[in-house]
Amino acid sequence: xxxxxxxxxxxxxxxxxxxKLYTVSDIIRGKSGIISLAGISLWLxxxxxxxxxxxxxxxxxxxxxxxxxxxxxxxxVYSVATWDWAWEIRKLINYNVLEHLIASGKSPLMVYLGLxxxxxxxxxxxxxxxxxxxxxxxxxxxxxxxxxxLLILAFTLLIIVVLSYALVLASTILISGTSGAxxxxxxxxxxxxxxxxxxxxxxxxxxxxxxxxxxxxxxxELLRKALNIYEPILPTNTMFIIxxxxxxxxLTFSITLFKLGIRKTLKEGLKTLSAW
Amino acid sequence: xxxxxxxxxxxxxxxVAAEIIRRKTILFALILWPYIIMAFIVLLxxxxxxxxxxxxxxxxxxxxxxxxxxxxxxVSLIFFDEISSRFWYDEFIGTLPYIMIAPTxxxxxxxxxxxxxxxxxxxxxxxxxxxxxxxxxxxPGLVEALIVIALSIFSALTFSTLxxxxxxxxxxxxxxxxxxxxxxxxxxxxxGVLYPRFLLPLTIKFFTIIFPLANxxxxxxxxxxxxxxxxxSLMLLGLATALALLYAxxxxxxxxxxxxxxxxxxxxx
Amino acid sequence: xRYAVEAVRIVKKYVxxxxxxxxxxxxxxxEALKGISFKIRYGEVVGLLGPNGAGKTTTIKIxxxxxxxxxxxxxxxxxxxxxxxxxxxxxxxxMLTVEKGFFPKLTGRENLIYFGTLYGLERKLLEKxxxxxxxxxxxxxxxxxxxxxxxxxxGMKARLAFARALLKDPPIILLDEPTLGLxxxxxxxxxxxxxxxxxxxxxxxxxxxxxxxxxxxxxxxxLLINKGVIVSEGTPEELKNKIPKLKVIRAxxxxxxxxxxxxxxxxSLNLKPEIKIVERGLEVKLAIKNPEEILNDLLxxxxxxxxxxxxxxxxxxxxxxxxxxxxxxxxx
Ligand SMILES: Nc1ncnc2c1ncn2[C@@H]1O[C@H](COP(=O)(O)OP(=O)(O)O)[C@@H](O)[C@H]1O
Ligand SMILES: [Mg+2]
Numbered sequence: 001x002x003x004x005x006x007x008x009x010x011x012x013x014x015x016x017x018x019x020k021l022y023t024v025s026d027i028i029r030g031k032s033g034i035i036s037l038a039g040i041s042l043w044l045x046x047x048x049x050x051x052x053x054x055x056x057x058x059x060x061x062x063x064x065x066x067x068x069x070x071x072x073x074x075x076x077v078y079s080v081a082t083w084d085w086a087w088e089i090r091k092l093i094n095y096n097v098l099e100h101l102i103a104s105g106k107s108p109l110m111v112y113l114g115l116x117x118x119x120x121x122x123x124x125x126x127x128x129x130x131x132x133x134x135x136x137x138x139x140x141x142x143x144x145x146x147x148x149x150l151l152i153l154a155f156t157l158l159i160i161v162v163l164s165y166a167l168v169l170a171s172t173i174l175i176s177g178t179s180g181a182x183x184x185x186x187x188x189x190x191x192x193x194x195x196x197x198x199x200x201x202x203x204x205x206x207x208x209x210x211x212x213x214x215x216x217x218x219x220x221e222l223l224r225k226a227l228n229i230y231e232p233i234l235p236t237n238t239m240f241i242i243x244x245x246x247x248x249x250x251l252t253f254s255i256t257l258f259k260l261g262i263r264k265t266l267k268e269g270l271k272t273l274s275a276w
Numbered sequence: 277x278x279x280x281x282x283x284x285x286x287x288x289x290x291x292v293a294a295e296i297i298r299r300k301t302i303l304f305a306l307i308l309w310p311y312i313i314m315a316f317i318v319l320l321x322x323x324x325x326x327x328x329x330x331x332x333x334x335x336x337x338x339x340x341x342x343x344x345x346x347x348x349x350x351v352s353l354i355f356f357d358e359i360s361s362r363f364w365y366d367e368f369i370g371t372l373p374y375i376m377i378a379p380t381x382x383x384x385x386x387x388x389x390x391x392x393x394x395x396x397x398x399x400x401x402x403x404x405x406x407x408x409x410x411x412x413x414x415x416p417g418l419v420e421a422l423i424v425i426a427l428s429i430f431s432a433l434t435f436s437t438l439x440x441x442x443x444x445x446x447x448x449x450x451x452x453x454x455x456x457x458x459x460x461x462x463x464x465x466x467x468g469v470l471y472p473r474f475l476l477p478l479t480i481k482f483f484t485i486i487f488p489l490a491n492x493x494x495x496x497x498x499x500x501x502x503x504x505x506x507x508x509s510l511m512l513l514g515l516a517t518a519l520a521l522l523y524a525x526x527x528x529x530x531x532x533x534x535x536x537x538x539x540x541x542x543x544x545x
Numbered sequence: 546x547r548y549a550v551e552a553v554r555i556v557k558k559y560v561x562x563x564x565x566x567x568x569x570x571x572x573x574x575x576e577a578l579k580g581i582s583f584k585i586r587y588g589e590v591v592g593l594l595g596p597n598g599a600g601k602t603t604t605i606k607i608x609x610x611x612x613x614x615x616x617x618x619x620x621x622x623x624x625x626x627x628x629x630x631x632x633x634x635x636x637x638x639x640m641l642t643v644e645k646g647f648f649p650k651l652t653g654r655e656n657l658i659y660f661g662t663l664y665g666l667e668r669k670l671l672e673k674x675x676x677x678x679x680x681x682x683x684x685x686x687x688x689x690x691x692x693x694x695x696x697x698x699x700g701m702k703a704r705l706a707f708a709r710a711l712l713k714d715p716p717i718i719l720l721d722e723p724t725l726g727l728x729x730x731x732x733x734x735x736x737x738x739x740x741x742x743x744x745x746x747x748x749x750x751x752x753x754x755x756x757x758x759x760x761x762x763x764x765x766x767x768l769l770i771n772k773g774v775i776v777s778e779g780t781p782e783e784l785k786n787k788i789p790k791l792k793v794i795r796a797x798x799x800x801x802x803x804x805x806x807x808x809x810x811x812x813s814l815n816l817k818p819e820i821k822i823v824e825r826g827l828e829v830k831l832a833i834k835n836p837e838e839i840l841n842d843l844l845x846x847x848x849x850x851x852x853x854x855x856x857x858x859x860x861x862x863x864x865x866x867x868x869x870x871x872x873x874x875x876x877x
Contacts, residue, residue: 039457046461047317049471050345054321054330054338067324136477198323280665287662294651370645373611374709377639378663379631385663542559542603542612 014110040079041072041126045133048072048197052138061139069141070229071197072130074220077158078165078196079126080119085166086173088115109167109258116163146228153240154222160247161215165190167254174261195220199230208233215250218243284380284388292392306350306396310404313346314339317470334472335501343408344424344500345470351397351428352469352489353460355390355436360443360456362389363534373543382535383528386440394429401425420503424496427513431492434516437523438488444530448537467493488516488523547623549717549749550585550608555617557603557773577603579773580617585751587716590743592764593753600773601753602641605721608751609639621717635665638710639719643703643726649695653684653705656694661712671712678708682734700731707735711742718742718750724759736763761785792836793860794843799826801852809846814839825855832862 048071055064134141145151190196193207194216200208211217218239221232232239318338321330330338363386366372375385405425409417442463446455465471466480467489473481484490495509495516502509557578562570577600585591593601606612608619610626610633619626621633647656654675661671679690682704689701697705703723710718720739724732740763742748754760760767761781769777769784777784798806803820806829810818816839819830833839836859847854 035454036457039461042458042461042465046465046470047313048320050317050342051320051324053333053471053475054325054327056325056329057333059325064324071320137471137475197320202323283662283668287659290655290659291648291651294648294655369647369649370642371647373606373609373641374639374646374660375663376611377609377634377637378660379634379665380663536613539611539613542606 011110011113014114016114037076037079037084037122037126038129041076041129042133044072044075044079045130045137048075049133049137060142062142065134065139065141066143066227066229068138069131069134069143070224070227072134073127073227074158074196074223076123076126076130077162078190080123081162081166082169084119084122085115085163086169088170109255116159120159144228145226147226150222150236151226154219154226157243157247158219158223160251161219164215164247164250164254167258171254171257171261174258174265190214190216199224200233201231215243215246218246280380281384281388284385285391288388289392289395292396306400307403309350310343310346310400313349314342314408317342336497337412337500339408340412340500341497342470343404344428344496347401347404347425348428348431348469348493348496349464350400351394351432352435352467352493353439353463354393354397354432355387356439356442356460356463357456358389358393359386359440360446363443363447364456367544370544372538376535376538376543382531383440386443386531387436390432390436390439394432398425398429401428420499424499427492427496427499430513431489431496431516434488434492434520437520437527440527441523441530444527444534447534448530463489466490468497469493472497485515486519488519491519492516546586548584548620549587549622550583550751551620552581552583552604552608553618553620554580554582555604555607555614555619556580557600557607557612557614577773578607578614581770581773581775582617583768583775583778585717585749587749588743588747589765590739590750590752590763592760592767593751593770594755594757594760594764594767595753595770596755598772599755599770601755601770602721603773604770605639605641605719605751605753609637609719610634611639635713636715637717637719638713638715639721640706640710640723641721643706643723644699645702646706647694647702650693652691652693653689653697653701654679654691656705657708657712660709664713666713674712674714675708678711681738682708684708699726700728703727703731703735707738716748718748720750720752722753722755724754724756732759739763790834791832791862792834793862794829794831794833794836794840794857795860796829796843796847796857797823797825797827797855798829798847799853799855801827801847801850803827806846806850806852809850810843813846814842827852 048068051071052061052064052068131141193210194214195203195211196216200211200217200221203211212233221230221234221239222236222243224230225232225236234242318327321327321338327338330336330341334341363372366375378385401421402425405421406418409421409424411417413420442459446459449455466476466484467473467487468476468484473484473490473494476484491512495505495512498509498512499505555578556576559575559577561573561575563573581600581604583591593604595601603612607614608621608626610619610621610630613627622636624632626633648659651659657675657678658671661675662668666674679685684690684701684704687698687701687704689697689705694702694705707720707723710720718739723735723739727735736759739750739752743750743765752760752763754763764781766780767778767784768775777787779787803822806827807818807820810816810829810831814831816831816833821828831839831843844854
């Protein structure tokens with residue numbers, strides 16, 4: 001019991017140290033994280049903006065804008081997971097930090113815990129950026145926070161799910177030594193196929209089933225509900241319960257996989273990653 | 277001089293080939309990329325409305341429009357990407373000093389850096405545009421696709437001089453990929469590759485006139501809508517060429533300034 | 546006579562920002578070179594010998610036209626370097642680090658071909674030259690020609706970097722600590738070739754190192770550099786004749802006052818001691834030709850100053866010591 005407690009304290013300490021480290025090195029000195037995320041967010045906007053051209057001219061532009069903004073919101077969370085969290089491993093490898101971490105017997109997972117609050121601050125900034133661009137290029141999005149409690153819970157679930165996703169990606173980097181292309185393709189295809197942008201009710205039947213089979217669809221649907229953008233496909237309560245159970249299971253799986261990845265690097269040594 | 281340039285392109289090709297061919301996933305991704313972006317936009321669009329609304333608003337078939345747009349997205353940034361990221365990467369891995377002392381014009385080298393990618397991207401153009409154009413328009417589509425590929429390469433070339441200027445600015449600012457990551461999508465946003473220029477807010481639209489890429493891209497999009505080159509689109513292409521020539525001396529100068537900066541600071545080893 | 550390299554009163558200052566806390570920073574000026582001058586003839590290996598931070602790399606970079614000096618002039622093969630960049634760059638081959646500076650995803654051969662093309666070598670000639678160099682440095686035997694650079698051992702990396710410096714077959718070769726951290730076999734190989742290049746092919750070589758032993762066996766002439774100043778120069782023989790005459794007395798004392806000791810020693814022995822605080826007390830260092838002669842007096846002084854002698858040794862001077870005493874004018 002005390003051993004477990006000690007481990008938790010230790011973990012909290014590493015997380016706190018990492019948080020301070022990231023705050024200093026990334027936000028105050030480097031600004032690199034926020035800038036790269038803003039860049040990715042701009043790409044996203046670039047690709048999502050033309051979607052508005054497909055809308056029925058009869059529908060108010062405000063609705064169209066709300067729809068687009070909802071998509072940008074979910075996607076931004078995904079980018080944080082793929083680019084910020086999954087790539088953190090790449091950075092740790094390139095700066096030769098990972099080996100030291102492993103050697104010191106600390107789990108790199110704790111580093112992640114410290115990274116999350118920093119990323120959330122960035123996330124807020126790029127969401128505001130997205131809102132601004134949609135405002136200028138399309139119209140002011142018509143969104144209302146219809147249920148604050150649901151919004152917070154849905155957002156938390158989304159974070160849990162994408163954090164797990166990031167760990168899975170990080171594990172593939174560890175295990176395969178490559179990443180770029182795989183991360184890129186999946187980070188775009190996945191949200192599309194799983195309802196990150198399109199409400200499940202609007203999806204073709206087969207895709208809908210596929211989407212419900214992934215943990216990603218649940219928080220997205222709940223988020224859209226909370227912002228009054230679109231009604232979820234199942235009753236809110238059902239979505240909520242399945243979503244949380246599924247999300248936590250995914251998290252457990254991803255942590256296991258990550259540990260496996262670390263063990264593999266211990267066995268085979270770290271590979272130098274390519275420039276692209 | 278031409279011989280020298282070709283040998284530089286060959287050397288650069290080795291570098292690109294090593295990266296791309298040794299990591300086949302990159303080649304795979306490159307070929308898939310235009311399809312993914314096109315499918316992404318068209319699918320999202322269709323869930324939000326219909327293709328005919330798009331045609332109504334822009335005059336173009338959305339599938340053709342976006343497969344072309346995504347191809348342009350890749351091709352247009354070649355020079356900018358290669359030059360700024362390669363010189364930056366050289367600084368990062370410590371090859372820069374050895375490149376600096378080469379008695380070769382850095383502008384020539386910069387241009388040479390873009391060419392191997394450009395050639396590889398012709399392949400990407402063939403693999404992405406040809407099938408789609410052929411399915412939608414049968415044989416006349418083949419010719420059209422070839423013309424669009426040629427125009428896209430031309431368009432990328434007209435952007436090369438301004439790209440050198442941008443790259444030098446990025447390199448001089450020392451911001452590395454941070455500045456890059458903001459500037460790249462911004463260039464694409466204002467050049468109207470995916471979101472046509474005529475829809476941009478007026479002030480931005482006005483600004484894009486001095487931007488070769490925005491003009492040549494509009495000419496290509498008009499080619500899609502009107503299925504031919506009109507006097508207006510020829511004028512746009514001419515404008516892009518003139519701008520490219522106008523920026524050429526500035527581009528040489530800007531790379532020199534960057535070189536000089538490194539001389540003062542000392543190339544990192 | 547036309548010198549391969551002639552440096553005239555080169556000054557270089559670096560301005561850096563020092564971080565103080567999160568937001569504050571202050572600028573700091575480091576004077577890396579304080580007006581150094583030297584000449585290198587064709588056919589000789591000139592060593593630039595000095596401790597870390599002495600200004601060796603800065604010198605190499607300036608001579609290789611990679612860094613602008615604040616003042617002073619560099620002539621390479623008789624022409625002013627920064628006014629004839631491309632002429633000078635044709636003439637020099639450089640090696641700046643042992644372990645970096647190649648593309649990790651290219652093989653050793655591909656890397657050489659790439660840089661050779663950049664250096665303007667014609668294709669056929671280049672391939673011949675690359676083959677020759679891969680052979681010369683035994684990179685072929687080590688598997689380095691077709692292995693990716695990232696898989697190289699340090700020794701192979703150094704050999705490849707050295708091969709690149711020779712690609713153009715340049716008459717002037719500038720090498721910055723080319724054997725730093727290398728295995729003895731690779732280091733010996735590089736030293737051997739350097740000597741041959743100068744003595745058999747008449748090339749001029751500038752060779753920096755912080756290893757006295759190495760400078761002695763490789764170089765025909767040595768420039769001793771410390772804190773941006775060339776403090777002495779000569780053949781290894783000449784320098785050795787200056788150095789062995791010196792011994793260092795190192796005493797560690799308990800109690801006592803630094804200033805008082807310093808005054809006492811300089812007034813009664815007419816010597817400038819180096820005194821610093823160490824873990825066990827005060828360390829007093831004295832450089833002198835015949836330490837036995839003053840030992841008695843010194844002990845008396847310690848007695849007078851009321852300090853306990855923890856330890857006292859007479860030692861051969863380390864390189865650092867030699868520099869310190871050169872700088873103080875104890876020698877010469
Ligand atoms: N880019 C730089 N910026 C600031 N200071 C530098 C830089 N490069 C070298 N220095 C400083 O200049 C001095 C000489 O450095 P260097 O020429 O690298 O010495 P050496 O090669 O003999 O070890 C050192 O004090 C070093 O800290
Ligand atoms: Mg050095």
